[in-house]
Amino acid sequence: MKTPTKVIRTDKWQLNPTPEQKVLFGETVKVYRRACRFLIGIIYTHWAELACLTADQLTPAVERLMHETAKRPNIKYPQFNQAFYKFPSYYRRAAIAFAAGQVSSYVTRYNEWQAGARKRRNASPPKLNTDTGCYPALYKGQCYKLHGFDSAKPTLREQLEIKVFNGSDWVWTTVQITGLRERHQVASNKMLSPSLIFNERACHLSVPFSCKPEKRKPEANVTAVDLGINTTATIAVVTHSGTVIHRKFIHPGRDIDRRDKRLKSVSVRASLTMGKGGKLHKGFCSLTYQKCQRINNQIGHVVSKRIVEIALTFNSEAIVFENLKGWKPKGGRKRSNLRQRFHGWLKAKIRDFTEMKWSELGGKVIEVVAAYTSKLAFDGSGKVKRDSLNYALATFCSGKQFNADLNGAYNIGARGVLKLVRRNDNEGRSSKSSGRPPRSWACLCDLWSRDSLRLA
Template sequence: MKIISSYGVELRKQNIPIRQTLDVYRAAVSYLTEVYAQVWEELERIPGTKKRFNEAEHLIHTTKKNQARFDFDIRFPKMPSYLRRASIQNALGSVSSYKTRLGLWEKTDRLEGKPRLVYENHAMPVFYRDVMYREDEGGKDAAYLKLYDGHDWKWFHVRLSHTDMEYLRKNWSGKKASAPTLEKRHRKYFLRFSYTEDVILAKIPAKEQIICSVDLGINTDAVCTIMRSDGTVLGRKFINFHSEKDRMYRVLGRIRRFQREHGSVQAKSRWAYAKRLNIELGRKIAGAVTKYAKENHADIIVFEYLEIKGKISGKKKQKLHLWRKRDIQKRCEHQAHRNRMRISRICAWNTSRLAYDGTGTVIRDPGNHSLCVFQTGKRYNCDLSASYNIGARYFIRELLKPLPVTERSLLEAKVPAVKRRTSCVYADLRKLSSEMNLRAA
């Protein structure tokens, strides 16, 4: 399995023509998009992606053996060949996508808006090694980029962020990075390096697996439980970043007061800051979950399949909108695969509503929403109970799935609760494990 990781290194402020280079590249992509849209019927008939690309380059670039039909070389003189080919690839992709969407629109009785070919794009150039990008042998935190200064393409010495380079040297030393891509975030420019790893994920039978079941919440960021297939709990952890959430809620309070006086139009920069805080919170949660699973030698991280449909209402409306559940799971999946762990998801119905001990539905404590009361009067943490149920549902599914139909039916007759997966709880896994052990003996 190939895993691609990337990291952006900030370009320190200095007098280099990044903006001019970006304008020239985007102008080239815009011009080529218009050209290839005119001759697309001619290009579409060419079989094979490579042959089509070569023909597209011959249309705009003059050589000793080829006379170009369009004046690209005159409009963009001395443009580096690798950058020219990158702009050709970008333009071909835009036109091909537009033609595909247009064909689908014509087949669907033209009910929705007609697709539009966008010439003004936000394409970012790739600095290919040796011809567009060179590492500075003398300084560790510097490099050379080939940029357009308004007259010609020249090499410019650029300084790179020391902290970013230290991170790359610490975590990715000895691994080859791809050609860096220029990107812009928060009015700053970065070089994004990509690294490809070949990872073999572990294949372990369900009975021998150790899982980390995770309940993502709003009050508590995440509750993790390390569990074996027989229901043995090896560890539990509450992950909650109080200070980060307090900072974000203070910012949201300032935005609320600001909007009352000045309106929402002038609060864009404040909302952008709140969004960055929320993204950083999601990164920390994902890192903490993966780290805990790795420390306990978990083979699989189990999440709920969370999907909120329809309009969100109620007093927790804003918290639910800011809840980055999918982003956290996506980041956990990437980090888990890098550590040779797998990811699995189970149905989220009734995981928090049903008590883990099989006594039925729970009642939330109105004073403390993280706590609940079981039918027996027992008070327990609702998120921890849910994490038990998440792990139990995963093991029930994985233990019953490979069995023959006859054997599975006999087990379901002994433990009827496992027939319906959406009502399974931790107590049902314990019963199922006992019955399987009796049959094996």
């Protein structure tokens, strides 16, 4: 029996601290990071005997080295209790877990480097980074308490009580929660220990949830997605009998124009900087590229959300994408911007974001062979001709004109249905009947013929 995949998703809960609370949060993060640096040194020194322990065994083993108690007055590193007076036990255990993870990662990477797993022959060895930008993990009841929190009636009146460091002692402070998501309203979701994220730009709780999707009873249809250049996503909902019950074009043109306008400004600034020759310095226009990356993330989330909404509306069995892994763009005509447009094609981002959202609802994403999805007509009439002036338009052998992306979405949906129906995946094999293309090149008409044979 296949074990269900564990789905972890994280919500951001916005906080509204006062200026005094911001100072307290800053002190708390600072002392927590100091404790992590201290513990990394201890754990790395004794890693030979700690490496073989499980996570539950490692924490008490480290505490025996540095945490003094009445039953354990003699410890090897009494400096920790002296430097971190009244350090809360659950903050200490969270810091131990983080420090052990840092040391384990470093040791693994160093062993791989010693074994010769290097990108370059003269690659420098990895370094143990003790100055990490970590944030304190909060344990319920010991580090944080929620007041006025009702999952059945979510409001913006929830208050959060956090144990913070005021410079000399650990005290409780109450802060307002001003923004919530909806994952806490799902009864099957389990809230895990959040982290307090505080810096110059942000103040919020990063709240992970262990999501347990409910068992679905889907309808006999799939949601097929054709990712393109002219249209970001073309969607078709195809039933097992080959009937298209829904079509949709998704193209956030405004966000794409904002991104392309910024990228165009980079080439203008580069020409002004270099002139006819020269070299750009490292990090040239890095802020512009970061902004474009955030716009791409926004586009990916908007498109993937709408895809999942359609699949949920029609209770689809699966969402079907083309397998475009390893696909590389070919250059267009001279002085054309086709290559640049392909670099802005968010095929992997949209697919990954869709799978994250859909798997949380208990659905599955499948991939089909991408060859000839747009080249073959969905009605089985053969290859299509693309209009040289309007590449989004396809002409069938019968003379009928059709949207090329929508034609591709129909064929993707047909291949997805056949892949679900045939439990043993036959993609890549040739059909036994002569004159037929490989089964992975199936078109929508193959579902029609299959349905008619079944009815006969």
